[in-house]
Amino acid sequence: MDSSKGCFGRGAGPASFDYPRSVNRLVQDQQHARRSRDNERMPMAPSGYVHRGHLDAVVKEAGALLGPEVVHVAYSIGPDSTDVPSIFFRILLADDAVREDTIVGVTRRIAEVLLAAVRPLEDWGLRPYFNYRSKSEQDRHKDPEFE
Amino acid sequence: MAYHDDLLAHALDLVHTSPPTQLSLRRAVSAAYYAVFHFLIFEATSNWGNESLRTALGRAYDHGVMKTASERILDTRKFPFAGEDTSVVRNLRFVAQTFSQLQDARHFADYNLTKDLDPAEALAQVKSAEEIFNTWPSIRAQQIAQAYLVSLLVKRT
Numbered sequence: 001m002d003s004s005k006g007c008f009g010r011g012a013g014p015a016s017f018d019y020p021r022s023v024n025r026l027v028q029d030q031q032h033a034r035r036s037r038d039n040e041r042m043p044m045a046p047s048g049y050v051h052r053g054h055l056d057a058v059v060k061e062a063g064a065l066l067g068p069e070v071v072h073v074a075y076s077i078g079p080d081s082t083d084v085p086s087i088f089f090r091i092l093l094a095d096d097a098v099r100e101d102t103i104v105g106v107t108r109r110i111a112e113v114l115l116a117a118v119r120p121l122e123d124w125g126l127r128p129y130f131n132y133r134s135k136s137e138q139d140r141h142k143d144p145e146f147e
Numbered sequence: 148m149a150y151h152d153d154l155l156a157h158a159l160d161l162v163h164t165s166p167p168t169q170l171s172l173r174r175a176v177s178a179a180y181y182a183v184f185h186f187l188i189f190e191a192t193s194n195w196g197n198e199s200l201r202t203a204l205g206r207a208y209d210h211g212v213m214k215t216a217s218e219r220i221l222d223t224r225k226f227p228f229a230g231e232d233t234s235v236v237r238n239l240r241f242v243a244q245t246f247s248q249l250q251d252a253r254h255f256a257d258y259n260l261t262k263d264l265d266p267a268e269a270l271a272q273v274k275s276a277e278e279i280f281n282t283w284p285s286i287r288a289q290q291i292a293q294a295y296l297v298s299l300l301v302k303r304t
């Protein structure tokens with residue numbers, strides 16, 4: 001590597017390196033996006049209005065695929081910390097699922113099922129997030145976002 | 148121990164504070180995010196031949212770019228990873244989703260005091276961070292995992 005050019009070389013762009021195809025794919029995707037968009041500083045938005053009735057049905061259907069450790073699945077739509085439209089799944093867990101030795105397996109499985117069934121990025125243009133609460137905690141707080 | 152290991156241990160200590168407080172829970176989530184942030188940078192810059200310059204290279208990483216790159220590979224239409232080992236893809240997507248999730252959770256933990264942070268939520272986030280540390284070695288050698296590390300540095304303007 002020509003060290004005078006730094007990591008990527010001024011003006012050369014990362015695609016000029018002999019990366020494997022998978023790396024080039026990522027870089028080319030970014031370069032294409034850079035060339036084809038003139039609204040670079042605008043936040044991403046879903047391609048259309050979210051049909052809440054349809055989304056409700058999809059989430060409900062997906063919730064039925066989850067195990068008994070899940071008491072309830074709610075969701076809300078709104079901007080995340082970077083102002084990108086997002087879907088926040090609020091998942092109420094049975095108390096015995098919220099254990100040191102089980103929680104990762106439980107939450108991983110829930111996220112995978114919901115991502116595969118709802119397809120938030122692909123079908124809705126929404127970034128997915130997952131928030132968890134135990135049933136006993138919800139009984140104390142009665143947070144409507146988890147109802 | 149590396150800095151990211153110390154951060155993860157710190158997060159685990161905090162999340163087990165008894166009784167839990169908002170201070171301990173919020174600092175636990177924040178430390179968990181930074182543990183993963185520095186861990187991924189460590190893994191990426193480990194590929195740089197000149198070892199003494201790796202930490203300097205690590206300064207090039209940007210939270211927003213890393214989040215965007217992580218979100219991108221979750222999109223199965225853009226990145227179907229056809230022909231790849233499904234368990235590797237599953238683990239890589241877990242890493243990407245968890246990084247994105249942790250970044251937003253850290254934002255809540257550090258800035259949003261309008262609601263309490265739940266113990267269950269904090270435990271889930273911290274243990275997910277730990278799971279990244281446990282999962283990554285199984286996919287580290289895979290080309291799609293290395294491509295992901297490169298994508299974390301490439302700015303999308």
